[in-house]
Amino acid sequence: MTTLVFGHKSPDTDSTGSPIIWAWYLNEIKGQSAKPVLLGEPNTEAAFVLKRWNLDKPEIVSEVAADTPVVIVDTNNPAELPTGINDCDITAIIDHHKLVGGLETKGPIDIRIEPLACTATIMWKMIGKDMAQMPKDVKGAMLSCILSDTLEFRSPTTTQEDKAIAYDLAKDLDVDISAYAAEMFEAKSDVSAFSDAELLRMDSKEYEVDGKQFRVSVLETTAPQILIDRKDSLMASMPGVATEDGADQVLLFVIDILNEEATLLVPNDLVKTVAEKSFDATVKGDTVVLPGIMSRKKQIIPNLKV
DSSP: OOEEEEOOSSOOHHHHHHHHHHHHIIIIISOOOEEEEESSOOOHHHHHHHHHTTOOOOEEOSOOOTTOEEEEESOOOGGGSOTTGGGSEEEEEEEOSOOOOOOOOSSOOEEEEOSSSOHHHHHHHHHGGGGGGOOHHHHHHHHHHHHHHHTTTTSTTOOHHHHHHHHHHHHHHTOOHHHHHHHHHHHHHOOTTSOHHHHHHHTEEEEEETTEEEEEEEEEESOHHHHHTTHHHHHHHHHHHHHHHTOSEEEEEEEETTTTEEEEEOOSHHHHHHHHHHHOOOOOSSEEEEETOOOIIIIIGGGOOO
16 A cells, blocks of 8 residues: 655645655655655745756645555644544654644554754655665755755754755755755745735644644745735734634744844734743834744744743
8 A cells, every 4th residue: 555655734845845755765765655745735935846856746635544554744743634644554753843742653653753954854864875866856855845944054943964964965966055045935935826814824833822722824035025015914814714723813923034033913912912922022013023033943832922
């Protein structure tokens, strides 16, 4: 039976590229039938990466049948996975996020979770000497994942391992990291085709903080003003998205990659309180700039207070 490899429901570059990487490894090195799939439409940066490296876009699935063998990558949070995930035959988890809990398996499985910036970095370490057999298009996906998740090494989640592996891959591929990262970030910044609701869900995770359910969304961009100019309509769309998704509030952080800061949209007193308690910020309007805030995983989620 073919193993499905997938990440979370809002596929960014890592959750698009890592399933491709691991499916290649299972098929070509381990001799196991495997297929990369996505749980949603890839974001603009991920779509650019697929085109840049001539990779086929994995099939998008919304449900996975019971007893299907699956490998989960770039998440271990049931809220980010298909309904009924615990009815699947989870055979492995490869991730770089905190352990959430709630997944159940049919037997002992392989789990690899490391405090690195990117799932693809972990995969590089796991594949080891077999990397020599990896084709350039898959290596290109791996490099792209690392550059995306580290924001070209600007993110505080970046480790020396992430950086060294990225440089190793770039040398092998004859890619200039700065020039290529700039192309990726330009693609990520083009959000003109997306509705407000799509933007609020594009790179989003669900978290509970002191009894409040939050959809914590980040939009990483080199052109933050384009998103700030849409703040009124984005904030007007937040209540509907929150209600549909079973959340109390959407928190939207616009991450300015080049200036290394975040702008939090402040539509109401709840978000104002969150900003002031969580980031020691002074809120005077419907936005607040948070200098140095770049990472949801390391800087936003751990500090959230209500």
